[in-house]
Amino acid sequence: MKYEYCKTDFIYETSRGDSSVQSGSVFDSTLQNTWKAALERGVFRYALNIQHSKILEGKFSFVAQVRNNKRPIRNATAYIVLLIWNFCKNCHQLNTDRALKRRAPEEITSLTQPFDHDRFNFTKIDETEILFELRRKCDTSTNRHCVIINESPLEFGHCLLLPSRLNCLPQIATQHSLQLAIEIMLLSSNPAFRVGFNSLCGYASVNHLHYHGYYLNYSMLLEHISVQHLSGPCFILVNYPAKGFVFQLPSDKCPETLARDVFKLTNFLVCNNVAHNIYITRGTDFSSSHTNSKICNTVRVYVWARKSSSGAKQNDAFNPAICELIGHLSVKTEAAYWSLTEEQVVEMLSDVCEGPFGQVTDSVKELFED
Numbered sequence: 389m390k391y392e393y394c395k396t397d398f399i400y401e402t403s404r405g406d407s408s409v410q411s412g413s414v415f416d417s418t419l420q421n422t423w424k425a426a427l428e429r430g431v432f433r434y435a436l437n438i439q440h441s442k443i444l445e446g447k448f449s450f451v452a453q454v455r456n457n458k459r460p461i462r463n464a465t466a467y468i469v470l471l472i473w474n475f476c477k478n479c480h481q482l483n484t485d486r487a488l489k490r491r492a493p494e495e496i497t498s499l500t501q502p503f504d505h506d507r508f509n510f511t512k513i514d515e516t517e518i519l520f521e522l523r524r525k526c527d528t529s530t531n532r533h534c535v536i537i538n539e540s541p542l543e544f545g546h547c548l549l550l551p552s553r554l555n556c557l558p559q560i561a562t563q564h565s566l567q568l569a570i571e572i573m574l575l576s577s578n579p580a581f582r583v584g585f586n587s588l589c590g591y592a593s594v595n596h597l598h599y600h601g602y603y604l605n606y607s608m609l610l611e612h613i614s615v616q617h618l619s620g621p622c623f624i625l626v627n628y629p630a631k632g633f634v635f636q637l638p639s640d641k642c643p644e645t646l647a648r649d650v651f652k653l654t655n656f657l658v659c660n661n662v663a664h665n666i667y668i669t670r671g672t673d674f675s676s677s678h679t680n681s682k683i684c685n686t687v688r689v690y691v692w693a694r695k696s697s698s699g700a701k702q703n704d705a706f707n708p709a710i711c712e713l714i715g716h717l718s719v720k721t722e723a724a725y726w727s728l729t730e731e732q733v734v735e736m737l738s739d740v741c742e743g744p745f746g747q748v749t750d751s752v753k754e755l756f757e758d
Contacts, residue, residue, distance in 0.1 A: 389520040391418050391535075398574040400641055402670055404682040409544055409605040412578035419535065419576075419601075422519040423545050426537050431516050436541045440722070443606075446730030448629070451606050452717040453543075454725040496588045496697070499661050501595055503558040509596040510536065510550050519547060522572070531555070533568060538600065542711065542718055546602040549583070557597040559588050561654045561666060567647035569599045570687060573668050574643060579684045580605045584710035585666035587658075589696040591709035600710065610690060610714055611671040612681065620756030621649045623674060624749070625690065629737035630713045631745040632692035633752060636674055649756075650689050656755055657693055662744055665692045665710040690714070693744035705732065708740045 399413060410420055427435065439456040443449050503509070513536060522533040531552040538546040549572060551557070551565035569583050580603040586592040615623040615634045623634040633653060638645045650666070657664045670684035692713055705724040706717050717733065719725040 389422065390523060391415065391520045392523050392525050393575055394525040398571070399577045400574065402577050402579045402684045404579050404607060404684070409578070409580045409603045412576055415572065415575035416578050416581070418520060419547060420545055423537065423547060426516070426519065429516065431537060431539070432541060433539045436544065440725055444728065444730045444733065448715060448730060448734070449609055450715045450717055450730060450733050451604070452719055452725060452728055454719040454722055496592060496595065499588050499658060499663060500560065501558065501588055503556050503595060505556065508594060509556065510553055510594070510598065511556065543602040543604055546600070549599040549601055551597055559592045559595050559597055560658055561585055561587070561651065562597070563647050563651035565597060565599070566650050567643050569668055570643040570646055570689070572601065573670070573687050578603065579670040583668040584714070586709050587664045589698065590663040590665050590694055591697045591707055604716055608669070608715055610667070610688070611669055611684065615674055618756065619753045622653065622752060622756045629734040630692055630741040632690055632741060635689045637687045646687070646689065650691060652755065653691050653752060656752065657748070660748070662693045662748060663696045664694060665713055666690070667710055667714050692741050693748050694740045695744060708736055713737060
């Protein structure tokens with residue numbers, strides 16, 4: 389199946405309103421319908437079963453979830469009941485099987501580790517895992533971009549975007565792949581849709597270029613938090629435990645411009661061997677005075693310089709990868725879920741990001757002053 393699009397399909401403003409997580413544009417319908425069909429076919433390692441979910445008490449509104457996933461569901465009635473249970477906002481939900489049943493992550497030793505054909509990579513997946521191919525109508529190249537299931541799903545619609553899958557690129561963000569990730573955000577009209585990237589040594593588990601996408605039906609602080617200007621198009625996130633860098637869709641609303649700016653930073657981090665995570669979300673414009681507005685009138689891209697995952701503190705509750713940095717905590721065990729506090733999360737995120745942020749900020753400022 390192919391999904392083709394052009395610039396006229398981009399949606400530049402969305403509203404949270406009362407929309408369901410299961411609604412949106414033609415792209416949303418395509419992703420959700422193919423994802424649910426794969427779930428019914430039993431393609432996943434386990435059926436998504438978020439048993440408990442809560443917003444931690446405190447000022448950052450962290451969302452904690454733990455899952456208890458069992459074998460894939462094939463019964464349609466049970467499937468519908470499960471969806472209702474999973475997507476009721478603020479229900480108490482749990483997902484221990486993600487920690488227990490996911491594919492064993494590849495051992496990553498370097499930020500620039502070469503692609504290895506002998507290890508697991510996305511050319512070795514079963515064809516049933518492919519949801520659809522993604523193609524710009526004006527693109528004359530032979531690149532084949534794919535959207536596939538994440539066989540160990542974290543949330544509803546959890547998928548992987550594979551730019552130029554058959555080119556066997558290592559897990560290093562390219563300007564072209566960043567533009568593609570920003571464009572699928574613009575193809576979705578559902579503000580619950582999120583896109584993320586873990587670099588090597590930043591909890592990437594497969595050394596083959598990929599981005600995560602999924603729906604999270606919570607309003608997250610990073611959609612509207614205030615930021616400070618650093619230089620050029622680059623802003624900084626400082627009133628948050630994980631300090632980082634932020635960009636937004638420019639006034640010309642050109643995804644290519646935004647991708648170029650973000651790539652300028654991520655390329656600098658790669659060249660300086662600094663692990664990082666990238667988050668793409670709908671949100672309010674940086675200049676907006678309505679920080680709690682339901683109107684999402686821009687795309688925000690966050691980039692965190694962070695400690696290498698091999699050097700970060702090990703925590704029984706969660707691994708600080710991209711989802712955790714944005715405040716969506718996938719907790720490993722039920723015991724950790726019930727005891728987790730905002731103070732513990734703040735300590736973990738600060739430990740991972742504060743040092744690297746301080747070390748590179750002056751250089752990043754100079755980078756964008758040119």
